Amino acid sequence: MIQVKDLSYTYPGSDHPVLKNISFDIQQGEIFGFLGPSGAGKSTTQKVLNGLLKGYQGSVIVNGTDLKKMDRSFYEKIGVAFEFPNLYMKLTALENLKLFASFFNSATRDPLELLEMVNLSADQNTRVSSFSKGMKMRLNFIRALLNHPEILFLDEPTAGLDPGNARIMKDIILDLKQQGVTIFLTTHHMDDAGELCKRLAFMVNGSLPVIDSTTALKLKHGKKSVKVEYLQNEEPLAKEFSLNELSENQQFMEIIRTLKILTIHTQEASLENIFIEVTGHQLKQ
Amino acid sequence: MKLRTLTYDYKLLKGDPMLMLSMGIPFILWAMMQFLVPWIMEVAMEQWDFDLSPYYIQTGTFFLMLVPMMMGMVYGFVLLDERDGGIITAISVTPTGKKGYLLLRMGIPITISFVFVLLFVLILHLSDFRNLFQLGLIALVISSQSLILLLFLGAFADNKVMGLAISKGFGILLLGPLLDYVLPSPFHWIGGYSPLFWASRAFLTPDDFQFWLYTGISILFHTLLLWILFRKFSARSD
Incomplete structure (x- = not known):
């Protein structure tokens, strides 16, 4: 579903590459964990994979599309939940979802059903500016599910959530995996990575020294x-x-x-x- | 992107009292031209025997230029607000994308400005245009000023604070037509640095040839600026 080969990226005006010849494959229906300290290049990788950063070297194929030749229809089947919830603060939760649904050409999911999934039904008509961080995170997450994505990019999806809501989110993620959705998960949260991901990649200074299955890593190093x-x-x-x-x-x-x-x-x-x-x-x- | 996207724009404006207030400014300008300016002219004539009527059309033209600038700034700040909140990045990963978003952001201020300019001219009888086509064309050129301000803010301001600082410099654009009104020939050409100078000249001239000349220069000037600013905005990684 995602094939990355010899990917390197240097930000314009910089001498030092942020990503150095990284390669990995992700199968359909797999939850792939991307771990690394801040500044390692995780977000840059994610930005390249979801088409936000151009001008990279190497080959990146996502959902059968070579990203160097992508058009806007690529985004009909991609869902992205950023680390920091980027929502319209002046609109209600429901209005946020309806507005974003209008940005897609394909059929979208019922916003009320999505709000119900993460216990936000009662707050559907509340302005997002008065939401707690956890509520914003949940809304941010379900917004990425609006367009029935085949590939989902999640950046720290459980950050700021209480254990109960984190459990709900993780169950939804596992359920999406069962439905065949491919998930690229960037996180610091080891417990989440261990529980959710079939395979993990460790990123340090723009390289991927380790890509292995979670079980194999635990066996090898335990x-x-x-x-x-x-x-x-x-x-x-x-x-x-x-x-x-x-x-x-x-x-x-x-x-x-x-x-x-x-x-x-x-x-x-x-x-x-x-x-x-x-x-x-x-x-x- | 669907038409219902537009309905949320009103909700966004409604949620911000400052933006709502600034949307009322076109009506305040109309009221000033309809009631206040004629009253001042009357008082000046009665009290000091000073005839201000030759300046009525110029004052109206100047007010006309203010509205697209106001719209450009209002929607420029909506854009900066959305940039601050990471909304533009979120829209970038939808089929609408950054360019689609920008077209939406550009469509509303230019439409409001265009309708306002037409109504302003027709209601206040600011100009005796030979035909509606010419009036429509010059109204479109004047309205496109809103896009220059909007794109300028989008291209160069990283956030609202920076946008506020930049918008203070926008007055220099209005100075162009003012210089044309007050400076003697040939010094009035100094105002030509501003695209509004040419739009104002096209609007005020009774001569057909001059109308097409100034309109042509104005269209070229606006198109070049819009092209540069659009490219600059699109190249930003946010």
């Missing part, structure tokens, strides 16, 4: 051990055991049989730690 915290003579202690033949480990069995266990955790690598390990960079900069 420690195959379990950490047990327990009380011995009223003193809290901790010990780590290899997962290999754990049931035959006498010391481990002794501890769980005879002592009071406080916690037991397998030592899987967090995506954040994997990122630091493979790129040498902190994710949140």
